[in-house]
Amino acid sequence: MRSVLLLPILIAAGLLTTHLSASAIEVMPASTWGAVPDAAPAEPQTTITHITLHHQGETWVPGSDVPTYLRKLQHWSRETKHWADIPYHYVIDPEGKVYAARPENIAGDTNTEYNPRGHVLVMVLGNFEEVEPNAAQLQATVELMAQLARKHGLDAGAIASHRDYSKQTVCPGKNLYRYLENGWIARAVTARLDGQPMPALP
Numbered sequence: 001m002r003s004v005l006l007l008p009i010l011i012a013a014g015l016l017t018t019h020l021s022a023s024a025i026e027v028m029p030a031s032t033w034g035a036v037p038d039a040a041p042a043e044p045q046t047t048i049t050h051i052t053l054h055h056q057g058e059t060w061v062p063g064s065d066v067p068t069y070l071r072k073l074q075h076w077s078r079e080t081k082h083w084a085d086i087p088y089h090y091v092i093d094p095e096g097k098v099y100a101a102r103p104e105n106i107a108g109d110t111n112t113e114y115n116p117r118g119h120v121l122v123m124v125l126g127n128f129e130e131v132e133p134n135a136a137q138l139q140a141t142v143e144l145m146a147q148l149a150r151k152h153g154l155d156a157g158a159i160a161s162h163r164d165y166s167k168q169t170v171c172p173g174k175n176l177y178r179y180l181e182n183g184w185i186a187r188a189v190t191a192r193l194d195g196q197p198m199p200a201l202p
């Protein structure tokens with residue numbers, strides 16, 4: 001009787017320990033927003049060397065449904081732009097929830113002159129030329145970037161933004177770019193890679 005009772009406790013404890021030690025942020029799989037897989041996937045990118053920050057660049061209306069937005073963005077990306085998928089690999093919503101978008105092994109797309117091959121693209125919903133990113137979005141950006149850096153054997157030096165590679169854009173918007181400029185994102189990602197708590201927002 002005793003061993004029967006013990007087993008679920010051990011399982012629960014094991015799951016808890018795994019979750020905490022990995023310090024992983026939950027990523028909602030693309031299936032959760034109704035993604036349609038690419039019928040003919042492009043040649044895969046095998047090596048990720050850069051983690052690159054973008055913003056949506058459009059006003060996000062509070063309360064909008066994120067899965068609906070992602071389905072529309074996927075449809076537009078394919079039908080209008082003739083891209084393989086949503087141009088970004090991950091999308092962070094205003095609550096800091098992370099959604100998988102384009103599969104990571106398919107290089108991203110862009111309207112500008114930089115070549116995103118070898119980059120994993122992280123997009124934050126909103127127009128940060130106009131509004132400020134909130135704490136949940138900033139913290140999710142750091143947790144996701146730390147997770148991606150760990151996965152691909154990178155450090156905070158791999159992190160930059162769209163405008164660092166292209167003269168044709170202000171993306172990710174001045175109010176989000178500020179956190180790259182002042183070094184907070186790099187410090188916070190480095191802290192998380194070292195298993196330390198995230199430093200306070202400046």
Ligand SMILES: [Zn+2]
Nearest residue numbers: 054055162171
């Ligand atoms: Zn961009």
